[in-house]
Amino acid sequence: MHTPHVNPVYAYRHSPDQDSPTPVHHPVIIVGGGPCGLAAALDFATHNIPCVVLDDNNTVSVGSRAISFAKRTLEIFDRYGCADPMVEKGITWQLGKVFFKDDLVYEFNLLPEDDHKLPAFINLQQYYLEEYMVNRVEQRDSIDLRWLQKVTHVDSQKDITRITVENQEGSYEMTCDYLLVADGANSKIRTQLGLESKGQVFEDRFLIADVHMKSDFPKQRWFWFDPPFHKNQSVLLHRQADDIWRIDFQLGWDADPEEEKKEENIRPRLEQMLGKDVEFELEWASVYTFQCRKMDDFIHNRVFFIGDAAHQVSPFGARGANGGVQSVENLVWKMANVMKGYAPEPLLWTYNDERQHGAAENLMNSTRSTDFITPKSEMSHIFRDETLRLAKKHAFARPLVNSGRLSKPCDYRHSRLNTFTGDDFNLGVAPGFVCKDAPIQKQGENAWLMNQLGTQFSLMLNIDVPANECDALKTLIQEVVNVEPKIRVLMISKDAKNAVEFSALDNAKDISLIEDTKSLIQERYDLHPGSGYLVRPDQIVCARWKTLSIPSIKEAQQRALGRFIEE
Numbered sequence: 001m002h003t004p005h006v007n008p009v010y011a012y013r014h015s016p017d018q019d020s021p022t023p024v025h026h027p028v029i030i031v032g033g034g035p036c037g038l039a040a041a042l043d044f045a046t047h048n049i050p051c052v053v054l055d056d057n058n059t060v061s062v063g064s065r066a067i068s069f070a071k072r073t074l075e076i077f078d079r080y081g082c083a084d085p086m087v088e089k090g091i092t093w094q095l096g097k098v099f100f101k102d103d104l105v106y107e108f109n110l111l112p113e114d115d116h117k118l119p120a121f122i123n124l125q126q127y128y129l130e131e132y133m134v135n136r137v138e139q140r141d142s143i144d145l146r147w148l149q150k151v152t153h154v155d156s157q158k159d160i161t162r163i164t165v166e167n168q169e170g171s172y173e174m175t176c177d178y179l180l181v182a183d184g185a186n187s188k189i190r191t192q193l194g195l196e197s198k199g200q201v202f203e204d205r206f207l208i209a210d211v212h213m214k215s216d217f218p219k220q221r222w223f224w225f226d227p228p229f230h231k232n233q234s235v236l237l238h239r240q241a242d243d244i245w246r247i248d249f250q251l252g253w254d255a256d257p258e259e260e261k262k263e264e265n266i267r268p269r270l271e272q273m274l275g276k277d278v279e280f281e282l283e284w285a286s287v288y289t290f291q292c293r294k295m296d297d298f299i300h301n302r303v304f305f306i307g308d309a310a311h312q313v314s315p316f317g318a319r320g321a322n323g324g325v326q327s328v329e330n331l332v333w334k335m336a337n338v339m340k341g342y343a344p345e346p347l348l349w350t351y352n353d354e355r356q357h358g359a360a361e362n363l364m365n366s367t368r369s370t371d372f373i374t375p376k377s378e379m380s381h382i383f384r385d386e387t388l389r390l391a392k393k394h395a396f397a398r399p400l401v402n403s404g405r406l407s408k409p410c411d412y413r414h415s416r417l418n419t420f421t422g423d424d425f426n427l428g429v430a431p432g433f434v435c436k437d438a439p440i441q442k443q444g445e446n447a448w449l450m451n452q453l454g455t456q457f458s459l460m461l462n463i464d465v466p467a468n469e470c471d472a473l474k475t476l477i478q479e480v481v482n483v484e485p486k487i488r489v490l491m492i493s494k495d496a497k498n499a500v501e502f503s504a505l506d507n508a509k510d511i512s513l514i515e516d517t518k519s520l521i522q523e524r525y526d527l528h529p530g531s532g533y534l535v536r537p538d539q540i541v542c543a544r545w546k547t548l549s550i551p552s553i554k555e556a557q558q559r560a561l562g563r564f565i566e567e
Contacts, residue, residue, distance in 0.1 A: 002212040002281050005242070007059040007127060010134070012148045012168060023162060023173040026052050027339060031151050031163075031189060032182030033057070035066065035126065036307030036324040038133040040180050040332055042080040045140040046455045047336035052174070053137070054149040054165060060130035063284040064210050067123050067238060067246055068221075068318035071111065072409040072434060073325050074118040075539070079454045081139075083118065085132045090124035091239050096221035098403050100388040102228060106398050107220075110406060115520055116437045117448040121221075121318070121406070123240045125210075154179065154189050156301045178335060179303045185291070187309035193300055197312065199293020200367065203253040204374040206315075207260050207287050211245045211270060213280035223403035225373075225388055229273040234373050236403075244283060247273070248315075250374065257287035290314035290374075292367050294359045298352050304331060311359035313366035318406055323362045326410060327355045333455075333537035337561060342485040347562030350417055358410035365405040372402035409434040412540060416565055419534075419543035419556040428526035428544065435539045438520040442512060449521060452512060453539045457487045457557055461532030461548060462522065463502050464495040469530065474505060479550050481510040487534075487557065490514050492521050536560055 017024040028044060030037045033055030044051045069077075069086065077083040097107045111120035137143045152171070153164040161179040165172055181189045190197065222237040224230070233250035240246055249269055251260055259265055263282050270280060294311035298304060307324035331351045337343040375381040390397035411433045412418070418431035429436060437450040452458070459480055465473055477489050491506070493499040494516040506513040514521075521527055534543040534556050543556035558564070 002243075002283075004283050005125070005127060007062065008131060008134075010058045010147045012058065013146065014169065015144075015146060017174055018167075018169060018172045020172075023175045025175045026050070027176065028052070028178050028180065028335075029054065029161075029163065029174060029176040030180045030182060032184065032307070032309070033130075033134075033145065033147070034061065034182060034184065034307065035129060035133065035321050036328050037180070037182035038130065038137060039076070039080065039325050039328045040182065040306060041137055041143045041145070042082070042133065042140070043328060043332035044336065045142045046079060047332065048142065049336055049339060050142040050144070052144045052146065052176075054146050054151055056148065056150040058147040060127045060134070062127070063286060064208075064240060064244065064246055065126040066129075066318075066321035067125060067240055068322075068406075069122050069124060069129070070318060070322045070406070070408070071116070071118050071120050073322045074122065075437070075450050076325055076329050078118065078451065080133075081136050082129075082132045086124055086129060087118065087122055089128055089241050090122035091219050091241060092119040092122050093219045093221060093239075094120035095218075096223070096403075096406075098388075098391075098401055099222065099224040099227065100385070100392070101226050103392060105388055105391045105401065108398075115439050115518060117450060118437070123238050123246070125240055125244065126321070128241065151183075151189065154192060154303065156193055156303045158301050161302050177302065177339070180331075181303060181305045181309050182307045183309055185308040185312045187305070189303075190295070190305065190309055193303070195295060195300060197293045197295050197310075199291065199312070199363065202290035202292075202314065202370050202374065203376070204370075205251040205253060205255045205257060205260070205287055205289055207249040207251055207266065207269075208285060209247045209249070209266055209270065209282060210240070210284040211247060211280045212243055212283050213245060213274070213278060214243060215245065215278070217245070225384070225403075227273075230269065234403075235273065251287070255287070260287050261285050288315070290366075290370050292363045292370070294356075294363060298355060299348065304335075304348075304351065306331065310355075311362065313362050314370050318404070319362040319366055323358060323410075326358065327351075329538045330355055330358075334562075337485065337537075340485070343561040344563065344565075346565040349565065350415065350562060354410075354412045354415055357412065357414070361410055369402050369404045373404075417536070417542055417560045417562065419559050421543065421545055421552070429524070429533070429541050431541050431543055433541055435535060435541060436524045438516070438524060439518055440521070441515040441517050443506075449514070450539065452488075452490055452514065453535050455537055456485065457537060457560070458490055458535040459487050459532055459553065460490045460492060460521075460525070460527070460535060462527045462529050463491045463493050464498045464529045466529075470498070470501055473530070473548075474502065476548060476550060477502075477505055477511060480553060483554060483557065485557075485561075486510065487553070488512070492516050492527060494519055494522065534560070
């Protein structure tokens with residue numbers, strides 16, 4: 001007999017803020033203790049900025065909800081100290097299969113190359129993710145996480161925000177420099193401020209069923225169009241931790257959500273799919289409607305909307321939680337640098353620029369997926385089915401098959417924070433794109449490149465220059481570490497002689513000697529001797545050069561900090 005997951009219950013605690021005769025001021029207050037609210041708190045902790053998190057509940061999510069976490073999101077969680085338990089508990093996968101009726105149409109590999117620390121995707125129930133995040137939050141003294149605290153009013157002003165909070169003892173007020181709102185798709189704060197999230201509601205319904213069973217299904221994503229066990233509809237199958245299988249059944253717009261959630265109606269669907277001889281237990285079920293929508297502006301005075309409160313997508317493609325966490329990372333490093341006086345206020349506007357682009361990209365992909373999965377006209381239905389038939393035999397048709405364009409890191413190639421030098425890198429990573437991982441050695445220990453990047457600006461440069469250029473490059477490196485805000489220097493080498501030559505500069509704080517053990521950094525970045533990359537605190541490239549100079553590095557950093565944004 002399977003024992004269902006039991007949610008932890010977190011204790012309510014009295015806060016000294018409740019005893020103050022006047023509202024207590026905090027630099028940052030975050031409303032919502034889901035994945036995006038907790039991610040924001042953990043990100044602020046990496047910048048040593050204190051924050052308060054308010055959640056109106058006292059546990060983690062009920063049911064699996066968001067389950068698929070992409071490599072980029074795992075890299076962000078790795079910086080927070082949450083990725084290891086996620087990967088250990090979750091189901092790692094990178095292969096997907098698409099079926100039409102009885103036929104396998106094709107399969108795809110989301111991470112065909114080796115030598116990355118983290119997998120393409122893991123499947124893990126959201127309640128586990130939130131537990132791991134809360135555990136990490138409780139280890140950070142800078143985070144004040146308060147359960148059973150309901151925000152009932154927000155007074156959003158140009159220079160300050162005042163909020164009213166209710167709990168079991170009564171109500172109290174606080175003020176903050178910045179309020180981050182992560183209170184979900186039906187955000188009460190967004191409504192109270194008279195703001196809207198605009199978009200499209202799709203006329204279809206899907207049943208989510210979390211089923212416990214022992215099965216030899218592989219660790220892959222399987223998607224069926226018009227399968228024999230659920231004719232004229234679609235079905236998605238994912239494996240999660242604890243032998244829980246997530247199955248999504250398309251129901252149609254006329255389905256009654258309350259009836260469809262009843263076990264006596266779910267069980268026949270599952271038996272038809274799995275076979276009557278398969279033993280299973282239904283752990284959780286929900287019926288949902290696709291919605292793709294976003295706010296026109298994620299910033300209102302000093303109130304910043306993140307996660308589903310800012311943008312909401314249909315679940316196919318795993319773009320909701322993944323996109324939300326990437327939005328958090330985009331915002332927090334900017335806010336931290338403004339708060340520390342390293343950047344002007346206009347840097348915060350680029351959160352809206354860059355993440356509106358990210359949200360629009362996610363909405364576009366989710367809308368296209370939904371239109372393909374649930375065609376609403378006879379012609380679109382014919383197009384879909386003929387595309388699936390062609391895809392079985394012809395590779396050209398496979399990119400047209402859309403069972404959910406799975407989450408990829410957003411690029412900011414058009415960002416105002418980029419510096420373009422005109423240097424011709426035929427390969428490499430362009431400004432606006434996330435860095436690529438690679439195995440390295442650091443002080444004789446095996447490690448990963450992505451773990452050396454983040455929290456502050458980083459300069460990654462190839463030190464394998466001719467002997468007559470070593471002294472000049474050493475001088476440049478020593479000047480870089482005196483720049484404010486701090487730039488961490490990663491000296492990349494695959495030449496043992498040069499590594500020895502530069503080893504005296506290696507220190508744990510500002511300069512690290514990185515051995516490119518498999519030459520993959522040079523290959524993936526086209527990083528030739530003497531060339532370099534400047535990387536933002538969110539692991540996004542903001543500049544690259546064939547030849548480095550202190551003035552160009554300083555200028556690129558100042559641009560990335562918003563110094564040249566016109567008001």
